[in-house]
Amino acid sequence: MNAMYAVQFDFPGGRETLSYREAIEPILGTGEVMIGFEASSINPADVKISSGRIAPRAGTSPFTLGWDLVGIVDKVAPDVDTFRVGDRVIGMSTMASTGRGTWSQLVALPATSLALAPAGIEPTVLAQLPLAGLTALKAVDELGPIPDQAVLVVGAAGAVGSCVVQLLARLGVEVHALVRTHAQGDALASVGPVSAVYTGEAPASSFGAIIDAAGIDAAYALRPGGTYVTCVPGTLPESVGANGAIGVTVIVPESGTNLATLLGYLADGSLNLGEPSVFRLSDIATALMAFENRLGRRTVLTS
Numbered sequence: 001m002n003a004m005y006a007v008q009f010d011f012p013g014g015r016e017t018l019s020y021r022e023a024i025e026p027i028l029g030t031g032e033v034m035i036g037f038e039a040s041s042i043n044p045a046d047v048k049i050s051s052g053r054i055a056p057r058a059g060t061s062p063f064t065l066g067w068d069l070v071g072i073v074d075k076v077a078p079d080v081d082t083f084r085v086g087d088r089v090i091g092m093s094t095m096a097s098t099g100r101g102t103w104s105q106l107v108a109l110p111a112t113s114l115a116l117a118p119a120g121i122e123p124t125v126l127a128q129l130p131l132a133g134l135t136a137l138k139a140v141d142e143l144g145p146i147p148d149q150a151v152l153v154v155g156a157a158g159a160v161g162s163c164v165v166q167l168l169a170r171l172g173v174e175v176h177a178l179v180r181t182h183a184q185g186d187a188l189a190s191v192g193p194v195s196a197v198y199t200g201e202a203p204a205s206s207f208g209a210i211i212d213a214a215g216i217d218a219a220y221a222l223r224p225g226g227t228y229v230t231c232v233p234g235t236l237p238e239s240v241g242a243n244g245a246i247g248v249t250v251i252v253p254e255s256g257t258n259l260a261t262l263l264g265y266l267a268d269g270s271l272n273l274g275e276p277s278v279f280r281l282s283d284i285a286t287a288l289m290a291f292e293n294r295l296g297r298r299t300v301l302t303s
């Protein structure tokens with residue numbers, strides 16, 4: 001058996017604590033699928049975990065990092081009949097909950113967390129979908145019935161925010177976007193139909209629903225009794241409860257079913273993911289530097 005490599009850290013710290021190194025092959029459990037790594041993305045969660053801002057609630061050091069995964073099925077547990085060796089699959093691992101990272105040449109994940117990847121879409125494009133797309137889908141779901149008035153999306157130019165914008169637009173919702181810079185506002189034009197773009201600040205008390213994908217306090221823009229959904233745990237503004245509004249924090253679940261739904265939107269053109277910057281998994285230090293300086297582009301890792 002050849003050695004297997006993964007991106008791991010022993011203790012939290014800066015970029016230098018991460019290394020691409022020989023690692024122990026994961027054990028295939030009941031209901032699981034072993035996947036050979038093809039591509040993944042870097043997400044803010046990876047930096048929060050490797051820097052120690054979030055501690056994995058399971059697993060032990062050394063930790064393998066990574067949430068997103070596109071790869072080829074290498075083995076399936078005897079009780080799994082939904083995937084076969086050689087299938088290309090896409091999945092998301094809730095690494096903070098399970099301690100199970102995807103930046104590894106082999107990854108074992110529950111079959112229920114996976115979806116079959118469609119033919120004709122590059123792994124580097126698909127790798128941007130799992131965490132950002134599943135979070136956006138959950139955030140839109142948390143709004144409840146489809147809003148008949150404009151929804152404000154905060155951080156609309158980011159990975160999660162730009163998926164939220166597109167998911168709302170495909171439901172026919174009028175989308176208003178709050179971004180940080182004018183360049184981000186210009187880039188949104190290629191993402192989907194946005195009725196208004198605000199830079200820096202949105203109009204006060206104007207929205208019955210807000211989805212925050214930036215983790216800032218935008219509650220000033222909410223009407224009394226509205227719904228405020230934040231995608232960033234720990235950032236739900238206290239004022240949301242004070243004015244009779246509903247406040248929700250998104251916790252993203254692993255879900256092959258939801259991934260299949262999102263893949264359907266990719267296939268029918270209602271969800272688009274941009275061209276990423278691509279790096280080798282073995283060149284993780286350079287990739288993380290690019291992620292920190294990203295200007296609208298996702299950072300994708302390949303084998």
Ligand SMILES: NC(=O)c1ccc[n+]([C@@H]2O[C@H](COP(=O)([O-])OP(=O)(O)OC[C@H]3O[C@@H](n4cnc5c(N)ncnc54)[C@H](OP(=O)(O)O)[C@@H]3O)[C@@H](O)[C@H]2O)c1
Nearest residue numbers: 044045135155157158159160179180213214231250251252
């Ligand atoms: N709850 C969950 O289960 C879950 C799941 C996935 C992600 N998340 C969290 O959701 C957040 C977004 O993730 P992401 O992958 O979309 O990150 P991202 O790509 O970095 O997007 C964040 C966006 O928010 C923008 N932003 C920051 N401050 C802003 C401000 N004051 N006004 C307007 N826009 C502002 C950023 O702009 P700049 O680039 O200019 O800073 C960026 O465009 C992260 O904190 C992530 O950890 C949570």
